[in-house]
Amino acid sequence: MRNFLVLAAALTLAAPSAPSAPPRAAEPAHGLATHGAPALPRDFDHFPYADPQAKKGGRLRVGLPGTFDSLNPFNLKSGSAAQGLVGNVFQGMMARSADEPFTLYPLIARSIDIDPARTKIVFHLDPRAHFSDGEPITSEDVLFSFDLLKGKGRPQQRIAYGLVKSITAPDAHTVAYDLAGVDDRELPLILAIMPVLPKHATDVEHFSDATLAKPVGSGPYVIQDAQAGARVLLKRDPNYWGADVPSQRGFYNFDEIDIQYFRDGNSLFEAFKAGLVDFREETSTTRWSTGYDFPALRDGRMAKEALRNESPKGLNGFVFNTRRALFKDARLREAFGMMFDFEWINASYYAGLYTRTKSFFDESELSSSGRPASEKERKLLAPFPGAVRADIMAGEWRPPVSDGSGRDREMAKRALALLADAGYRVEGDRLTKDGEPVSFEIMVKDRDQERLALSYASSLSRIGVEARVRLVDEVQYQRRRQKFDFDMMIGQYLASASPGNEQRMRWGSSSATQESSFNLAGASSAAIDALIAALLAAQSQDDFVTAVRAYDRVLLSGFYLVPLFHASEQWIAHSTDIARPERLPRYGAPLFGPTLESWWRKNP
Structure with a gap:
């Protein structure tokens, strides 16, 4: 990477009697990329997918599913925190461009110094930066935030920050991290997007608690009002210090953002149809194919669009909790996966609009599917014989394809044959092992998940498996998920063009026993x-790319979940009173944040 501090290779020559001039350091870097150099030049004016001429003003009305009981998105209870606070209220030292896999540009930090080996990174803070209460942001706030989140933050923050050897503040606007021996090229970027919290206005003693106290941040909005589980109203901070920072130009264009929560998906859709909500990301194929025929859409007050970009498609699926004895055998997990009849479900429930997911990084160069392992991949995998199945190593594996009847006998025979190899047999109408019938619970959180789970449970019953479907409310769902108190649940593994440290929390061995981690499957593998x-x-x-493809192969070979499906496009609908730049971010996943940072109201 070329955007780091280097020393001049040669000394300025002088007369023999004169001393040599000292080495001259290169100019501090204006950006930081995981691999290669930032795409934008030092003097860039704005991100390519932002419009600096966008109109300012008006109110955006957002509808979100679910509920919330906290305004702190950074502690262990953050699963139930309000959305839309990160970026709007809280900001990090650098801003991420969604037009590149993982590249950051100046925000609170106006520049950085970093060596080629990434053993040390120095952030130079912008002296103009201040919190919403007017207090300046100093290196003391950065050190405070680091220590607080390392001790009381989310698991992924604790793990990443725990790798740092030391952090120092030479002066009020300089922060230096020592990363010697870490060998993690992404860690400097993780530190750069760490939220900077105000030391003078953060309740350390109660930081781990859910709270509705209005926080002090450094972003473009402040919280005007918050009603637990129902509503958050954000109001533009007229004194936002970073409005003219290039990474912020063209964003945050609404004066107010009214975020309303809906416990029921149908109620949220009806609110959109009635014009009470301005934007909607559609996830229901039924609604997308048949539900958008209402007056506001017909007369042009609303519009719908199907958009796509280059971001990998992640993998959703029924996750086996391998902490349970039943699910420790990969042969059983694979056999149970055979009983998910995607072809019938897609035709019967989803109007044929979905594609079966076959990789954790589908539809991208990071996917192993359809690609035989290269020699470089095989070299990475050589210390772990047996970690990747032969068909997955060859890029030939796909999720099983049924005859679409909903009662594919051949698929059931294949599943039972595999189960027999694992020591299971059918006695009467029940699948058993050592005389014990096989049964487990599928935890779901809404009616859509329930319908899918009931269909899957019905298919499993054909091979003698009792799968009970249990619908729980959002709060109970999150608490049980965080404590791994489930047999099976639907997991969502969002993918980016730059997978990195978050993978430790999803699949790393250390996270398998760490409460609130996202290692839902309980995977613990030296190969992973x-x-x-x-x-x-x-x-x-x-x-x-080589490492990610090999990683994809190992995950697929573990059969930790039953792959579901994805839409190759993102479906959105919105009021025609709001507009967006024509240029889309290349890697946004989703394309737009929950509060539409790049959009504006046409007539504010």
């Missing part, structure tokens, strides 16, 4: 850990 380390240490994009 080694490949996460390899993708984090990759020096080039080619090495990175």
Whole structure:
């Protein structure tokens, strides 16, 4: 990477009697990328997918599913925190561009120094930066935030920040991290997006608690009002210090953002149809194919669009909690996966609009599907014989394809044959092992998940498996998820063009026993850990792609979940009173944040 501090290679020559001039350091870097150099030049004016001429003003009305009981998105209870606070209220030292896999540009930090090996990074803070209460942001706030989140933050923050050897503040506007021995090229970026919290206005003693106290942040909005589980009203801070920082130009264009929560998906859709909500991301194929025929859409007050970009498609699926004895055998997990009849479900429930997901990074260069393992991949995998199945190594594996009847006998025979190899047999109408019938619970949180789970449970019953579906409310769902108190649940593994440290919390061995981690499956594998380390240490994009593909193969070979499906496009509908830039971000996933940072109201 070329955007770091280097020393001049030669000394200025002088007369023999004169001393040599000292080495001259290169100019501090204006950006930081995981691999390669930032795409934008030092003097860039704005991100390519933002419009600096966008109109300012008006109110955006957002509808979100679910509920919330806290305004702190950074502690262990953050699963139930209000959305839309990160970016709007809280900001980090640098801002991420969604037009590149993982590249950051100045925000609170106006520049950085970093060495080629990434053993040290120095942030130079912008002296103009201040919190919403007018207090300046100093290096003391950065050190405070680091220590607080390392001790009381979310699990992924604790793990990442725990890798730092030391952090110092030479002066009020300089922060230096020592990363010697870490060998993690992404860690400097993780530190750069760490939220900067105000030391003078943060309740450390109660930081771990859910709270509705209005926080002090450094972003473009402040919280005007908050009603637990129902509403958050954000109001533009007229004194926002960063409005003219290039990474912020063209964003945050509404004077107010009214975020309303709906416990029921149908109620949220009806509110949109009635014009009470301005924007909607549609996830229901039934509604998308048949539900958008209402007056506001017909007369042009609303519009719908199907958009796509280059971001990988992640993998959703029924996750096996391998902490349970029943699910420790991969042969059983694979056999149960055979009983998910995607072809019938897609035709019967989803108007044929979905595609079966076959990789954790589908529809991207990071996917292993359809690609035989390269020699470089095989070298990475060599220390772990048996970690990847032969068909997955060859890129030939796909999720099973049924005859679409909903009662594919051949698929059931294949599943039972595999189960027999694992020591199971059918006695009467029940699948058993050592005389014990097989049964488990599928935890779901809404009616859509319930319908899908009931269909899957019905298919499993055909091979003698009793799968009970239990619908729980959002709060109970999050608490049980955080404590791994479930047999099976639907997991959502969002993918980016730059997978990195978050993979430790999803699949790393250390997270398998860490409460509130996202290692839902309880995976604990030396091969997985080694490949996460390899993708984090990759020096080039080619090495990175190699490591991610090998990682994808190991995850697929574990059969930790039953792959579901995805839409290759993002479906949105919105009021025609709001507008967006024509240029879309290349890697936004989703394309727009929950509060539409790049949009504006046409007539504010």
